[in-house]
Amino acid sequence: MSEAAIVVARLSKTYVVPVRGGGLAAALKSLVRRKTRTVEAVREVDFTVAAGEVVGFLGPNGAGKTTTLKMLSGLLYPTSGEARVLGYTPHRRDKAYLRQMTLVMGQRNQLIWDIPVMDSLERNRAIYRMPRETFQRTLAELRELLDIGELLDKPVRNLSLGERMKCELAVALLHRPRVLFLDEPTIGLDVTMQRRIRTFIAEYNRRTGATVLLTSHYMADVEALCRRVIVIHHGRLLFDGELTELVKRFSPHKLIAVELAQDGVDLARYGDVIATDGGRITLRIPKADTARVTSRILSELAVIDLTVEDPPIEEAIAQVFEQAAT
Amino acid sequence: MTAILAAYPTLFRIALATMIQYRVSGLIWMIGSVLEPVIFLVVWSVAARSAGGSVGGMDPHDFAAYYMLVLVVNHLTFSWITEIFQYRIQYGMLSFQLLRPLHPIHQDVADNVAYKLVNLIVIAPALAVCWFLFEPRFPVAWSLPYAVLALPMGFAARFLLDWSVALVAFWTTRVMAVNRIYYAILWFTSGRMAPIALLPGVLRPLAHALPFYYALAFPVELALGRLTPAEVWRGFAMQVLWVGVGALIITTVWRAALRRFTAVGT
Amino acid sequence: MAWLRLFAVFTRIGALNELAYRVNFAVQALESVVAASTVLGAVAVVFSQTDRLGDWQVWELVALIGVYFLVLGMINLVLAPSMAKFMEDVQQGTLDFTLTKPEDAQVLVSVSQVQVWKVIDILVGVGLLAVAIHRLGDTLGVLEASAFVVTLLAGAAIVYSLWIMLATLTFWFIRIENILMVFWNVYIAGRWPVTIYPGWLRLLLTVVVPIAFAVTVPAEAISGRLSALTLLSSVGLAVVMLIVSRWFWRFGLKRYSGASA
Numbered sequence: 001m002s003e004a005a006i007v008v009a010r011l012s013k014t015y016v017v018p019v020r021g022g023g024l025a026a027a028l029k030s031l032v033r034r035k036t037r038t039v040e041a042v043r044e045v046d047f048t049v050a051a052g053e054v055v056g057f058l059g060p061n062g063a064g065k066t067t068t069l070k071m072l073s074g075l076l077y078p079t080s081g082e083a084r085v086l087g088y089t090p091h092r093r094d095k096a097y098l099r100q101m102t103l104v105m106g107q108r109n110q111l112i113w114d115i116p117v118m119d120s121l122e123r124n125r126a127i128y129r130m131p132r133e134t135f136q137r138t139l140a141e142l143r144e145l146l147d148i149g150e151l152l153d154k155p156v157r158n159l160s161l162g163e164r165m166k167c168e169l170a171v172a173l174l175h176r177p178r179v180l181f182l183d184e185p186t187i188g189l190d191v192t193m194q195r196r197i198r199t200f201i202a203e204y205n206r207r208t209g210a211t212v213l214l215t216s217h218y219m220a221d222v223e224a225l226c227r228r229v230i231v232i233h234h235g236r237l238l239f240d241g242e243l244t245e246l247v248k249r250f251s252p253h254k255l256i257a258v259e260l261a262q263d264g265v266d267l268a269r270y271g272d273v274i275a276t277d278g279g280r281i282t283l284r285i286p287k288a289d290t291a292r293v294t295s296r297i298l299s300e301l302a303v304i305d306l307t308v309e310d311p312p313i314e315e316a317i318a319q320v321f322e323q324a325a326t
Numbered sequence: 327m328t329a330i331l332a333a334y335p336t337l338f339r340i341a342l343a344t345m346i347q348y349r350v351s352g353l354i355w356m357i358g359s360v361l362e363p364v365i366f367l368v369v370w371s372v373a374a375r376s377a378g379g380s381v382g383g384m385d386p387h388d389f390a391a392y393y394m395l396v397l398v399v400n401h402l403t404f405s406w407i408t409e410i411f412q413y414r415i416q417y418g419m420l421s422f423q424l425l426r427p428l429h430p431i432h433q434d435v436a437d438n439v440a441y442k443l444v445n446l447i448v449i450a451p452a453l454a455v456c457w458f459l460f461e462p463r464f465p466v467a468w469s470l471p472y473a474v475l476a477l478p479m480g481f482a483a484r485f486l487l488d489w490s491v492a493l494v495a496f497w498t499t500r501v502m503a504v505n506r507i508y509y510a511i512l513w514f515t516s517g518r519m520a521p522i523a524l525l526p527g528v529l530r531p532l533a534h535a536l537p538f539y540y541a542l543a544f545p546v547e548l549a550l551g552r553l554t555p556a557e558v559w560r561g562f563a564m565q566v567l568w569v570g571v572g573a574l575i576i577t578t579v580w581r582a583a584l585r586r587f588t589a590v591g592t
Numbered sequence: 593m594a595w596l597r598l599f600a601v602f603t604r605i606g607a608l609n610e611l612a613y614r615v616n617f618a619v620q621a622l623e624s625v626v627a628a629s630t631v632l633g634a635v636a637v638v639f640s641q642t643d644r645l646g647d648w649q650v651w652e653l654v655a656l657i658g659v660y661f662l663v664l665g666m667i668n669l670v671l672a673p674s675m676a677k678f679m680e681d682v683q684q685g686t687l688d689f690t691l692t693k694p695e696d697a698q699v700l701v702s703v704s705q706v707q708v709w710k711v712i713d714i715l716v717g718v719g720l721l722a723v724a725i726h727r728l729g730d731t732l733g734v735l736e737a738s739a740f741v742v743t744l745l746a747g748a749a750i751v752y753s754l755w756i757m758l759a760t761l762t763f764w765f766i767r768i769e770n771i772l773m774v775f776w777n778v779y780i781a782g783r784w785p786v787t788i789y790p791g792w793l794r795l796l797l798t799v800v801v802p803i804a805f806a807v808t809v810p811a812e813a814i815s816g817r818l819s820a821l822t823l824l825s826s827v828g829l830a831v832v833m834l835i836v837s838r839w840f841w842r843f844g845l846k847r848y849s850g851a852s853a
Contacts, residue, residue: 015590075421077588091588095427103425110422112340114347119340126336127428129329155347351770358777364793365781369638369645372788377642459790503619506626519634526640 005179005211006049006072011081013042013067013235041067043235044081049213051178054205056226056243057215058317064235065215069181072213073103085179099128102177106184109168111156117167118152121174128175135174142170145200162193169197173204180204182214186221198224219313231320238324243313250323251316254290255309256283261302270297279304284311330432337433341440352441356448359401366519367393367460382524390462392521394453395546400518401442401449403481403541407434408508411492412501415587424584431489431576438485467551472558476545479565484541486572493576496583511536517543537568594695599670599703606706620709624661624716631657631783632720646788648815653785655724656811659744660782662717663806665710666748667755673705675759675772682762682848691849698841702756725814732814739823740813746830747806753833754802756841763844775801782807805829 019037042064049055057065070076072083077091084090088097111120125135143149146166151159159167165185173180182201186194202225205212216222222229222243229246231239239246258267259280267273270293271285285293290308297303345352370393371386379385384392414420414430423430456462467473491508495501513519514529516538522530533539544561547553553561610616635657639650648656678701681687690700725732758771778801781789786797786808798804805826812818 073425075424075588077585093424093584098425098427101425108418110425112344115340115343119343122336123340124426126333127426129332351773354770354773354777357774358780361777362780365784365789368789368793369784372646373638373642376644376646381641500619503622506623510626510630513630514633514637520637524641525637 003051004048005051005053005086006047006213007082007084008045008047008068008072009082011042011045011068011071011083012040012079013064013071013076014079015039015041040235042071042078042232045232045235045237047230047237047240049211051211052205052209053228054201054212054214054225056222056229057213057232058222058229059215059232060321063232065232066183067235068232069103069183069213069215073101073181074098075103099175100177101179101181102172102175103181104168104172104183104185106165106187107161109156109164111164111168111171113156116153116155117148117159117170120156120167120171121152124171124174130175138174138176139170142173145203146170147196162189162196165189165193165197166200169200176208178208178210180210180212180214182212184215184217186216186218194218194220195224201225223313231317233321233324236324238320246320247310247313247316249316250319251311252287252319253284253311253315254287255311256285256290256294256297257281257305257307257309258283258297258301258303259305261304265301267297330428333428333432334436337436338440341433341436342444345437345440345444349444352445353448356445359404360397360448360452362518363393363397363400364456367456370520370524371460382521384521384524387461387463390456390460391464391550392546394456394460394462395549396518396542397452397456398449399477399480399542399545399549401445402477403484403545405438405485405488407438407485407488408492408501408505412495412499415495420587424587429580434489435485465551467549469548469551469553469558472562473545473548476540476548476562476565479562479569480541480545483537483565483568483572486569486576487537490572490575490579493579493583496586512538515539516541517546522547534564537564537571540565540568595699595703598695598699599706602670602703603706603708606708610708616709617712620712624712627713628657628661628716628720631660634783646785647817648785648788651724651727652811652815654720655728655814656785656807657783658717658720658722658724659811659814660717660807661713661720662744663747663751663782664779665713665715665717667751668707668710668713670703670706671752671755672772673707674702675755677705678759679762679768683766687848691845697845698756698838701759702752721814728815732816736813736816736818739818740810743805743813743818743823743826744810746826747802747810749830750802750826750833751806753830753837757833757837760837760841760844763848779803785811802829 015038016036017039019035045064045068057068059065067076071078072085072090074090074093074097082089086097086100088094090097111117112123121139130138143152146169148163148166148170151163151167156164156167169185180201185201186197189197198221201212201214204210212225214221214225227242229239229241229243230237231246239250255274256271257280263279265281267281267283271283271289273281274284275282283293294306294308298306367389370381370384370389374381374384374386374389380388414423420430423433491504492501494504498504514525515522515533515536517533522533522539522543525533533543540561544565548558548561632654635650635653638645639653643649645653678687681690690704691697693700755772755775758768758775761771762768778797781793781797782803786794786804789797794804809818809822809826812822
């Protein structure tokens with residue numbers, strides 16, 4: 001049993017924000033009387049992550065994912081509850097803790113803008129007090145894994161978004177942290193680059209056994225990297241478990257893809273027709289009816305091919321949110 | 327401690343690279359730094375001539391010497407951290423600095439020194455032009471070596487106090503208001519606007535009580551040999567005092583500042 | 593007058609924006625008072641040692657500082673923020689939003705941002721002028737007052753033309769934001785009458801960064817020392833620069849629109 005790398009207990013974060021309507025009258029009124037509203041960004045979240053796990057953090061914008069990550073990386077301190085990472089209390093920001101963790105934020109860089117990437121790496125080497133040898137070794141590894149050899153001499157401002165993200169990862173992982181907090185690392189990148197970064201994270205986790213907590217909007221990220229997902233909405237933890245479990249539990253439908261010998265057959269009496277692609281028709285049916293509908297189709301029609309699939313994960317997630325709202 | 331010092335060469339080298347990248351901006355800033363003492367040089371020279379040749383015992387050639395020294399010393403001891411600290415917080419750069427195990431102040435020291443080094447390239451010709459145009463009168467000063475000695479402490483005092491004042495940015499976004507008042511006081515009492523001896527009565531003791539004089543006019547007056555030995559000792563003592571005050575403020579307030587920052591976030 | 597109507601629209605937006613921050617009025621008032629006190633304090637220190645600066649006496653200098661703040665306020669009210677926004681738009685590629693609107697682009701770009709609280713600087717300037725004029729008493733007649741207004745407007749036109757020409761350079765040199773800092777760094781020279789400066793500096797402040805026409809010349813009008821030649825040069829230069837800057841803008845805009853097809 002691996003020890004817990006991250007332990008979160010009843011973690012909460014509350015903000016007070018000013019509030020005012022639009023228009024000149026409301027603006028003038030706000031000069032005199034200030035109205036405020038309390039926002040509960042994170043509400044009593046509990047979870048534990050074992051060392052070496054790669055966990056996906058899912059939820060719509062404003063769900064509380066980034067706030068949670070910031071509390072775990074020490075940038076925010078909790079309103080109540082407890083968080084411990086590698087045995088440290090993050091908001092105390094012990095130097096020893098900072099040397100073992102890293103936070104990567106999509107579209108925000110710690111790279112120095114106008115000078116070559118190599119200089120940003122050197123800076124981190126100096127700040128994290130890495131001996132030359134370790135630095136060279138780790139750099140060689142990262143350079144190969146991320147394929148950034150040609151980029152190291154270029155000023156950061158000359159790099160494309162994807163190249164910048166790769167270099168950002170190199171700088172962030174230079175000190176071989178044991179815990180990685182990745183906040184939307186693939187946002188804004190093209191599909192090929194997303195895939196490359198996903199591969200890199202998986203490989204890094206495999207090689208170093210680092211614990212990874214990853215937030216993302218892209219299902220592809222989560223599907224590729226995370227066996228376990230935590231779903232958050234309105235600051236509350238809605239689901240914590242394996243991705244397959246999430247689909248099984250929350251997806252109320254199954255998809256049947258049928259290829260018929262004949263064209264133009266109407267399958268509406270078997271279920272919802274959601275796609276027709278020439279001879280290949282996709283049906284959506286309630287999960288419970290899967291066996292019954294399948295056998296009916298097979299016996300009543302001339303079928304070339306039939307597959308039963310799970311609907312996209314987004315549907316399951318949407319269901320999680322919907323259920324939470326009721 | 328030694329580990330922190332070990333990081334400095336790299337921090338400095340990178341700061342140098344960055345400042346060289348920003349050399350055009352640096353030159354534009356230097357226009358202001360050079361123009362201001364020149365303007366006051368001219369203004370006081372005109373005032374002296376209008377008043378019959380000299381004011382407060384200084385004639386145009388004395389003013390030329392004074393303001394040329396002000397130009398150099400100010401360049402060597404000034405700091406701009408109060409102007410940029412709030413942007414660091416606003417644009418998330420501070421968050422990155424807090425994720426790393428090194429106090430942000432060290433990068434600021436490196437940046438400050440690197441900027442000054444890179445822009446010495448402007449100071450030298452500016453001084454040459456001033457020498458040629460205004461014919462300064464430099465006395466042979468017994469205290470000249472002490473002037474050089476006074477520079478590092480003067481720089482430290484100014485830097486630490488500026489950094490302390492910059493921490494205001496954690497508690498308010500109205501940093502500009504604080505900065506303006508701070509600089510107004512600094513401007514008059516440091517000797518930048520006028521030699522301290524020419525200030526009206528009430529400002530003179532104030533200048534000697536506040537730290538800004540010790541970062542600017544004190545080294546200048548040492549270079550011009552205008553101080554008595556007693557005043558020299560007192561000056562150095564005050565420098566040490568103000569460095570201590572600055573260091574104390576930073577160590578105590580920084581903790582509170584971080585507490586506040588992590589409560590609210592960016 | 594399209595620019596006046598648009599200016600009103602943007603002022604309203606500016607007001608809406610500013611009123612969201614209820615402390616901004618107090619903050620700006622404080623900043624303006626501190627700035628004025630600093631500049632006036634410097635004059636006070638100088639005049640504690642002499643009763644004349646060249647051939648300027650103290651209340652004439654106060655009038656000059658009044659003009660300085662008046663012009664400062666006018667620049668910061670609308671010109672500086674609008675130019676900053678324009679340069680940012682060129683860099684971010686968001687200028688297209690402006691270019692697709694059915695109004696003259698130069699007008700839109702010039703009045704798009706209004707920092708309403710900067711009007712306090714204008715009020716400070718006017719206040720100082722009022723005090724100075726009162727103290728200077730009988731030397732101000734209709735002729736001087738009209739000359740003042742004319743030279744003030746001419747100076748404003750010259751400053752505007754200079755700024756828009758510098759801003760137009762953004763079409764070629766994207767990273768030029770700090771060029772406007774040159775103006776601000778030199779503007780501090782405007783706190784003192786340009787006539788006291790040595791020849792080369794006076795030339796710089798008349799030709800390269802025409803502060804002389806923006807600040808010193810209107811102040812000369814108030815203190816009754818304005819020569820007809822200076823007045824005519826001011827107006828003439830204003831007209832020339834408005835024409836040149838307009839041409840340059842249209843040239844730059846054409847290239848820009850052509851380039852970003």
